[in-house]
Amino acid sequence: MNExxxxxxxxxxxxxxxxPEKVSGKALYSGDFVPKNCLVGRIMRSPVAxxxxxxxxxxxxxxxxxxKVIITGDExxxxxxxxxxxxxxxxxxxxxxxxxxxxxxxxxxxxxxxAQAAIDVIKFEYKELPGYFKSKEAMAEGxxxxxxxxxxxxxxxxxxxxGEVDAxxxxxxxxxxxxxxxxxxxxxxxxxxAAIAEFDVExxxxxxxxxxxxxxxxxxxxxxxxxxxxxKIRMIKPFVGGGFGCRTESLNITxxxxxxxxxxxxxxxxxxxxxxxxxxxxxRPETDIDMKIxxxxxxxxxAVDYTAIQRGGAxxxxxxxxxxxxxxxxxxxxxxxxxxxxGLRVLTNTPPPGAMRGHGITxxxxxFESLLDKIASQLNIDPIEIRRKNYLKGPNYETLNExxxxxxxxxxxxxxxxxxxxxxxxxxxxxxxxxxxVGCGHYISGASKPVNWTGEPHATVHLKLDWDSSITIxxxxxxxxxxxxTMATQCAAEVLGLDMSxxxxxxxxxxxxxxxxxxxxxxxxxMVGNATIDAAKNLRNILIEAAAKKLDADPDDVECLGExxxxxxxxxxxxxxxxVKAALEGTGTITVSGNFDTLPExxxxxxxxxxxxxxxxxxxxxxxxxxxxxxxDTAAITVEKVWAAQDVGKALNPxxxxxxxxxxxxxxxxxxxxxxxxxxxxxxxxxxxxxxxVPTIVESPPIEVGIIETIDPNGPFGAKExxxxxxIAFIPAFTNAVADALGVRxxxxxxxxxxxxxxxxxxxx
Amino acid sequence: xxxxLIINGEEKTASIPPETTLLKLLREEFYLTGxxxxxDVGDCGACTVLVDGEAVNSCLMLAxxxxxxxxxxxxxxxxxxxxHPLQKNFEDLGSLQCGFCGPGMILSAxxxxxxxxEPTKQEIQDAIAGNLCRCTGYxxxxxxxxxxxxxxxEEP
Numbered sequence: 001m002n003e004x005x006x007x008x009x010x011x012x013x014x015x016x017x018x019x020p021e022k023v024s025g026k027a028l029y030s031g032d033f034v035p036k037n038c039l040v041g042r043i044m045r046s047p048v049a050x051x052x053x054x055x056x057x058x059x060x061x062x063x064x065x066x067x068k069v070i071i072t073g074d075e076x077x078x079x080x081x082x083x084x085x086x087x088x089x090x091x092x093x094x095x096x097x098x099x100x101x102x103x104x105x106x107x108x109x110x111x112x113x114x115a116q117a118a119i120d121v122i123k124f125e126y127k128e129l130p131g132y133f134k135s136k137e138a139m140a141e142g143x144x145x146x147x148x149x150x151x152x153x154x155x156x157x158x159x160x161x162x163g164e165v166d167a168x169x170x171x172x173x174x175x176x177x178x179x180x181x182x183x184x185x186x187x188x189x190x191x192x193x194a195a196i197a198e199f200d201v202e203x204x205x206x207x208x209x210x211x212x213x214x215x216x217x218x219x220x221x222x223x224x225x226x227x228x229x230x231x232k233i234r235m236i237k238p239f240v241g242g243g244f245g246c247r248t249e250s251l252n253i254t255x256x257x258x259x260x261x262x263x264x265x266x267x268x269x270x271x272x273x274x275x276x277x278x279x280x281x282x283x284r285p286e287t288d289i290d291m292k293i294x295x296x297x298x299x300x301x302x303a304v305d306y307t308a309i310q311r312g313g314a315x316x317x318x319x320x321x322x323x324x325x326x327x328x329x330x331x332x333x334x335x336x337x338x339x340x341x342x343g344l345r346v347l348t349n350t351p352p353p354g355a356m357r358g359h360g361i362t363x364x365x366x367x368f369e370s371l372l373d374k375i376a377s378q379l380n381i382d383p384i385e386i387r388r389k390n391y392l393k394g395p396n397y398e399t400l401n402e403x404x405x406x407x408x409x410x411x412x413x414x415x416x417x418x419x420x421x422x423x424x425x426x427x428x429x430x431x432x433x434x435x436x437x438v439g440c441g442h443y444i445s446g447a448s449k450p451v452n453w454t455g456e457p458h459a460t461v462h463l464k465l466d467w468d469s470s471i472t473i474x475x476x477x478x479x480x481x482x483x484x485x486t487m488a489t490q491c492a493a494e495v496l497g498l499d500m501s502x503x504x505x506x507x508x509x510x511x512x513x514x515x516x517x518x519x520x521x522x523x524x525x526x527m528v529g530n531a532t533i534d535a536a537k538n539l540r541n542i543l544i545e546a547a548a549k550k551l552d553a554d555p556d557d558v559e560c561l562g563e564x565x566x567x568x569x570x571x572x573x574x575x576x577x578x579x580v581k582a583a584l585e586g587t588g589t590i591t592v593s594g595n596f597d598t599l600p601e602x603x604x605x606x607x608x609x610x611x612x613x614x615x616x617x618x619x620x621x622x623x624x625x626x627x628x629x630x631x632x633d634t635a636a637i638t639v640e641k642v643w644a645a646q647d648v649g650k651a652l653n654p655x656x657x658x659x660x661x662x663x664x665x666x667x668x669x670x671x672x673x674x675x676x677x678x679x680x681x682x683x684x685x686x687x688x689x690x691x692x693x694v695p696t697i698v699e700s701p702p703i704e705v706g707i708i709e710t711i712d713p714n715g716p717f718g719a720k721e722x723x724x725x726x727x728i729a730f731i732p733a734f735t736n737a738v739a740d741a742l743g744v745r746x747x748x749x750x751x752x753x754x755x756x757x758x759x760x761x762x763x764x765x
Numbered sequence: 766x767x768x769x770l771i772i773n774g775e776e777k778t779a780s781i782p783p784e785t786t787l788l789k790l791l792r793e794e795f796y797l798t799g800x801x802x803x804x805d806v807g808d809c810g811a812c813t814v815l816v817d818g819e820a821v822n823s824c825l826m827l828a829x830x831x832x833x834x835x836x837x838x839x840x841x842x843x844x845x846x847x848x849h850p851l852q853k854n855f856e857d858l859g860s861l862q863c864g865f866c867g868p869g870m871i872l873s874a875x876x877x878x879x880x881x882x883e884p885t886k887q888e889i890q891d892a893i894a895g896n897l898c899r900c901t902g903y904x905x906x907x908x909x910x911x912x913x914x915x916x917x918x919e920e921p
Contacts, residue, residue: 015857022864023852025799025839029865032798190803190811190865190899241801241865242899274804481863481900655859659901663862666902689808689897697890697903 006497006562009490010717013655017486017505018239018479027239030211031194031271038196039068041260041270042115043253044105044122045279046097049131049349049682050146053095056105057123064121066114069263072105076259080221082249083451086155086316088147089352091225091255097126098146098314099351100682101279106256108264131349131682135288135311138348146314146347155312155345156320158327160608162400163338168303172294176375179290181748182363183676184311186283187356188694191241193277195254196269197261206262207234210254213247213478214518215508217452221250222258237508240480244667245356246282247480248520249317253280278687282317282354283677285310287326287363293371299379299386301372303338304330308364312345313352318359319345321451321613325360328604328614330368331399333410333442333621334390339400349682355520357667358443358728366749369439369732374745382427383438383736384418387623395710402605403614407720409647409710410440413623416645416706421625428740433630434640435741440623441728444616445649445712445721446523448598457595458523459531460514463492463539464591469580471496471539473505474591476516477528482723483656484524488532490652491716495536496543497562498576514593522721525652526617527596529716535594542592546583547574599714618712620721621647622729624665628737635757637738639669639699642730645706649720654707660723661705668730670695674750770831772797773841781828787821788812790828791838799839799868803897810896813869814838820876822895839868842875850916851875854909862900870896874910882918886911 021027058070073094081087093104105122109115132138138146138153146153169175195210206228212218219235222228240247253270261268272280291306308326312319327341356362376386388411397405417438418424427436450458462474473492479485485505493500506512516528540560548555551574553567566573574582584590604615627640644665651657674693677686686692711718731749739745744759769778772795779794788805791797791814800823803811807825814823815837842849848856851871861867870893877884877892884892889910890903898906 013859015859016861018864019856019859019861020848022861022867023848023856023871024843025797025868027864028798029801031802032792034793034796034798188899190809190863190897191801192803240863242863244899271802274806274808481861481865483862659859659862659905662902662904663900667899688806689804690806694897694899696894696897697907698894700890700903703902703904 004561004564007493007499009493009500010652011654014486014490014500014653015655016483017489029191029194029239029241030196030209033196033209033269035267039108039110039264039266039268040112040115041106041108041257041268042112042119043103043256043270043276044107044119046093046100046102046104048097048126048128049100050129051097051126052129053093053097054125054127058105061107061118061122064114064118066110067118068108070105070107070118071260071263075263076225078225078227080225080250080255081316082217082318083316083320086320089315091252091259099349101351103252103256106260108260108268133348133350133679133682135309135346135348138346146349150347153347155316155347156323158323158341158343158610160327161340162607165303165305165338165340168338169294169305172302173297174375174379175292175294176371177292178371178747179288180367180370182287182366183749184283184286184353185671185675186278186281186677186692187244187246188689188692189242189244189246192274193251193253193272193280194270195257196267197258198267199261199265201265205232206258207236208254208258209236209238211240211247212237212254213243213480213520214249215478215510216476216515216517218250218254219510221255225255226258226262235510237478240478243480243519245354245359245520248355248518249282251280274689275687278684278692279351281313281351284356284362285312285322285353289364289367291367291371293375295375297379299376299381299389301334301336301390304336305340307342309344309346311348311350313348313350315352317352318355322355322360324610324613326364328401328611329361330364331401332403332405332619333440335392336400350679358724359521361443362728362731365441365728366731370735370745373732373736373739384414384423387414387440401607401611401614404601405619406714407618407649407710407712408621409708410621410623412708413621413645413647416708417623417625417643420704420706421643423625433632433741435628435737437626437733437736437740438623439729439731439733439736441725442619442621443721443725443728444521445526445618445620445715446616447521448602448604448615448617449612450517457597459516459527459596461488461528461531461535461594462514462591463535464589465539465580466589467584469577471503473503473532474513475505475507475528476513477524478508478519480519482519482660483653484519484528486656487525487529487652491529491532492536495533496540497560522724525719525722526715529719530596531594533594533716534596535592538594539592542590543579543583547579550574550582617714618649618720620649620725622725624726624729624733626730626733626737628734628741630738630741635753635760637673637751637756639701639734642701642703643706644703644726645708646722646726647708647710648722649712649715650709650718651707652717652719657707657722658705661726662703664723664726665703665730666695666700668727669734672731672734672750674752676750766829768828768832770833771835773837783829785828786824787826787828787831788823791823797838797840801865801868803865810869810873811866813872813896815872815876818876818879820873839872842871850913851910854913858905858909858912860901860905860909866896866898870898870906878914878917882914884914
């Protein structure tokens, strides 16, 4: 009996539980549902960036054979949007169009070609208005308001000062100020947006499958725009081909698809082209940052004063949160005692950005870490040392804006990259046109106050135990490739001491799985992980009770060894199957629930308006060292190697954590070296995977990953965020390496060879 | 027009409009949805299949060009007993996250390993340079291809 051991699932590298479907091609993504006799929807999009809609004449188009129905903005007058305070976007434009490519009609037909032929004969009459494609243009005196209720085209202005900034600057020995421009970028997730909606006319019931990170928010918005009872809608998330934040709010494609299916009284699928996926956007906004940092001679920061202006596109989306994050999340990395922030989220005639990976803080952190690096070099302090001097006095630290830091692994991350990169020996000694740079980042593990809070627990997970001794995990947590289903299975298996093969998992089907807010703000491991542990503990208690009864023992004396339950060494014990049988006697199949709630002290501050936004139960930390070499003739930059350390609290699945860190580094590299959208009069000219320069395997550097475990006191088995923080750290580490290599510092992103060549040339002059 | 071809070892025929791409033929006529529509213009490689053993973007090939030719898709890679070593290693090493690029990536790698059983890291990178992955940073993909190559050399 001594050989019987509980199975260990946590901290062990585990392949994804949905891996077999992915490598075999059996995984069905939203665009893979191709039922016979399914109709297709095709969206007609605005050819102009800003106009009043006079008329959309669909009469001729409707007569074409094969066209079933055409819907326009008349189909629903209910607006949608992720934030209850900023819902003024319609699935199909009404009255006005505000960006080029905004949906104005949807043709439902027997095939795409017929639908397109119909679109070609729809007559769109409009009165053009001036278009504003840059924040400054939209903010200029006399600019026409995109939305009447947003005068001056300001979606949100944030102002706060915490601590004495002027005094801090006066007290400093050295002040440095720079301005940075960070280009707008897109996620370019592999799977284009897609939805399929089935309307059951007899039952007046809607079933929708869509590529989403937030099926629950989709469910809410579907009910709203369709004006249907929530219970008459079933929202299912199939396999999802990545998200990185572009699917963290309801997308018009999903809502249009459902409206079209109801109008057509049948099943309609809409599969967006890559171009339409770019237009749907929800990436990272173009951000202009002006930042000033004051330091003492010894490198201690005395004050930070900065402004961030974001080109917010035509609708709010997550915009208010983004501009608040850009302020609130400056805290929690270093010991800052005086910060002034002014944030402006501007409405422009461009597609609306959203909550991209590293939401709100990536560009600001880039500016901060760049400036800190420049300060270090001017004060002749090692860039790593200046960071050390400004560490939080923590853990158990409260920031000026009342964020509670319960675990703080930045020092260990810095130590790791310093050692592994050979920083002390190699920095400054790599030779001409080669450089090393360091950069850091941090990120939340879920927002402690969700955007749409109704008071219920932050996460709920069900475990169904059945007569066959299998356990089915039922969770609304959307698996989008980040490994959340594997994580939940590991948590449940660990608590129950069972092998993971005992479990199946069913995710994100609103008629079967408990509600979950979705895959965003790195909330799932922390919140759903904890809820899964809670559910598994509740189930374990039931099994122990049943075993105790059967063994005629006190429950306190029963030991759960996973496959075996025993009440002392003399006892023969019971197999798991026997315990399950005992537990289900009289009750039949059982479903046990587990919850997670954030602690009120993590809900953030009332010190400034919107201050609660940055509150999280835990923050992850990252440090990176990047090595670059630059071709002096072409200014082509090669990233030679990356050392990436991240404090993830506890690596529940080291395999997934490594993959998340590698992917984050790589996506950060895209933003740093090549990615950026461009518009000509509102027409995006980078809407293909060739024109929008994502790095390929050719540009991919070797990445050495250092997993730092600080065991967060409230995280599931101590875990925190693992999928965003390292993206943030890459960008400044990279530009700091370029500055080290050349002696000139790029300030604007991306750092393309042409821009860099200009910097080199100007330096020569 | 009619086209007769072999898909995953089975003879198939289809009546299709001449502008039908191989990708559309596979997905919408034969419901082989393992080949993905990522961009539909040959940029991303998610639709990669093997035509007479050669990796092609099926979105750029007309179905009519397939007359009498042989197509292998991801659905044809595993036998009844087991995954192909590439599939097994991609799964075990966590080489895929969202999985959308996986079928194309695996098939590009398959062509490589059939022509070059002992590829260098650079050769692996070159072979899958036309397959974009946005999740992983490629590190674990290269590892899986190298490990699969090793496995196939040891147990041909």
